[in-house]
Amino acid sequence: MMNILIIHEVDWLKKVTYEIHHLSEMFSLYGHKSFAIDVPDPGKTTFSKSITKPIYNYHRVYDNASVTLFRTPIIPIKGLHRISAYLNSYRFIKKILKENNIDVVLLFGVVTNGKATVRACKELKIPVVHRTLDIIHELVREKFLKGFVYNIEKTIYPQFDEVLCQTPFMKSWVDEMGAKNSDVIAQGVDSTIMKPLPVDLELQGKLGINAKEKIVMYLGTVYSFSGLDAIIEKIPQIVKEIPEFKLLVVGGGPDLSSFKQNAKDNHVEDKVIFTGFVPYLEVSKYSSLALMFINPFRIIDVTNRLSPVKIFDLLSCGKPVIATPLKGLLHDFPQNNNILIYSQLEDFHKNIISLLKSDMLEDIGKRGREYVEKNFTWNKVTERMVNEFSHLLEKKKSNLTD
Numbered sequence: 001m002m003n004i005l006i007i008h009e010v011d012w013l014k015k016v017t018y019e020i021h022h023l024s025e026m027f028s029l030y031g032h033k034s035f036a037i038d039v040p041d042p043g044k045t046t047f048s049k050s051i052t053k054p055i056y057n058y059h060r061v062y063d064n065a066s067v068t069l070f071r072t073p074i075i076p077i078k079g080l081h082r083i084s085a086y087l088n089s090y091r092f093i094k095k096i097l098k099e100n101n102i103d104v105v106l107l108f109g110v111v112t113n114g115k116a117t118v119r120a121c122k123e124l125k126i127p128v129v130h131r132t133l134d135i136i137h138e139l140v141r142e143k144f145l146k147g148f149v150y151n152i153e154k155t156i157y158p159q160f161d162e163v164l165c166q167t168p169f170m171k172s173w174v175d176e177m178g179a180k181n182s183d184v185i186a187q188g189v190d191s192t193i194m195k196p197l198p199v200d201l202e203l204q205g206k207l208g209i210n211a212k213e214k215i216v217m218y219l220g221t222v223y224s225f226s227g228l229d230a231i232i233e234k235i236p237q238i239v240k241e242i243p244e245f246k247l248l249v250v251g252g253g254p255d256l257s258s259f260k261q262n263a264k265d266n267h268v269e270d271k272v273i274f275t276g277f278v279p280y281l282e283v284s285k286y287s288s289l290a291l292m293f294i295n296p297f298r299i300i301d302v303t304n305r306l307s308p309v310k311i312f313d314l315l316s317c318g319k320p321v322i323a324t325p326l327k328g329l330l331h332d333f334p335q336n337n338n339i340l341i342y343s344q345l346e347d348f349h350k351n352i353i354s355l356l357k358s359d360m361l362e363d364i365g366k367r368g369r370e371y372v373e374k375n376f377t378w379n380k381v382t383e384r385m386v387n388e389f390s391h392l393l394e395k396k397k398s399n400l401t402d
Contacts, residue, residue: 009109012038017280025065089116188378196318217290222253227296234349
């Protein structure tokens, strides 16, 4: 049994269900003691210090899981909370490491608490493993901050004991950044949660969807690179062929308002439903309303290395998925496997029309679900992670006895 600590720089409670939640809870289900540290977000009006109190026996995905969540001390004022977390992280993390006899740290953060984590772990001789899902400086919108974040990434990656990446393309990047020990562990899916369901009639009515309408669904955080603008602009052409077409956008994000405006500008507000973020455990209900899913990401540096976890979830729901051919996706779902339907963004509307007219929807969806059930599960990810941690601890023990 290990004492495993996951550290991130997001608000654990407000963050959409993510790998940190799956893994922390799965570690506990595998018999390990699971701990987490986050950075609470006070919002715009919260001044209460109660948001930094620890939470015991936390779980969100699995009923029998138990995670102890420690919350970084902050000034509970929006804006100042991030600065105060940066200043407080080292002492706080070191305290948690010592008091809970942590064996290994799985770090997701970089900017706010990355350096603090590495420093504390080095002093206490605790292995620190970084899980790299994104290239953080490429996600930063403010140009003046990009260089600052890049320099942090450049200095911190050589200090990790191991880096576990989502795709081989992410591995190439961390190696360029100086990582000394890197490997690839793909995303996971829980097919008992993400599964085909009968059409949820109550939800259908709540969203104002007619039973005859043909729903195509987008799931996830809405960024400018989501490619939704290209789909919205082609809706008039889709409707000419498929009058019953409607786009369901399940998710929110920094660019949601611009896409809503885009729908108005193209006079297709009645053909697009924006739900905002929904609870993870309800995604299957929303998926039940759709005939197919889309992931029209623009192929740019920030997306091309990725294999988005939502693709695994959507395939597990048993419906066809049309996606732009990101290199990360092509690695996990090779084109000749015929699991994903790849399309260039400019041809998405043609493929949507073609697929909605097809009688192969059910067969394609079934094939995709079987593929992720066989090749990608959170159990497999957890077992790989635990195995990597065990090797690091054996290496540490060997070094101490030499």
